[in-house]
Amino acid sequence: xxxxxxxxxxxxxxxxxxxxxxxxxxxxxxxxxxxxxxxxxxxxxxxxxxxxxxxxxxxxxxxxxxxxxxxxxxxxxxxxxxxxxxxxxxxxxxxxxxxxxxxxxxxxxxxxxxxxxxxxxxxxxxxxxxxxxxxxxxxxxxxxxxxxxxxxxxxxxxxxxxxxxxxxxxxxxxxxxxxxxxxxxxxxxxxxxxxxxxxxxxx
Numbered sequence: 001x002x003x004x005x006x007x008x009x010x011x012x013x014x015x016x017x018x019x020x021x022x023x024x025x026x027x028x029x030x031x032x033x034x035x036x037x038x039x040x041x042x043x044x045x046x047x048x049x050x051x052x053x054x055x056x057x058x059x060x061x062x063x064x065x066x067x068x069x070x071x072x073x074x075x076x077x078x079x080x081x082x083x084x085x086x087x088x089x090x091x092x093x094x095x096x097x098x099x100x101x102x103x104x105x106x107x108x109x110x111x112x113x114x115x116x117x118x119x120x121x122x123x124x125x126x127x128x129x130x131x132x133x134x135x136x137x138x139x140x141x142x143x144x145x146x147x148x149x150x151x152x153x154x155x156x157x158x159x160x161x162x163x164x165x166x167x168x169x170x171x172x173x174x175x176x177x178x179x180x181x182x183x184x185x186x187x188x189x190x191x192x193x194x195x196x197x198x199x200x201x202x203x
Contacts, residue, residue: 040124042106042123045112052067054112058092058112068086068092068137073196157171179195
């Protein structure tokens, strides 16, 4: 697994209330860093697949909204294509427009479930955590297809479709369309180009 894959797995391994437990603390924000404004950043829990709907409706109310999104390779109509998806499904981050801007209307906004809380108090993001998420999002989305592919160099894979089904080999190269696998054929090491859907990572 590449360092980028390890990072995104770490960020996403505790969804739901775990997100608040790992990246949110009800602390005052220091006056430094990218997100170090005098106004706090809150975590908003959205309805299923309505992150963008919530984002648009909250922005119309004057809130500053941050929805981290990363590109993922998806198989669509037989081809691998890059699509954008939320880094934290069903969550986004929100900042009031001013110190007098109430967050009370957030809960009744279309697409929103609630604001994440610790007891009765809304959870507040650490500015350094939010900055690290922004940095990670930028690095991931600037990466090439090989770096974000579910298949990585050196991984052991099994062919699950086609005439070579059942054979195993090591990945030696990845592109958006094909994966090059080094396998033993007729007693010799042979590089075979296969489609993503023909392969399964062997754990």
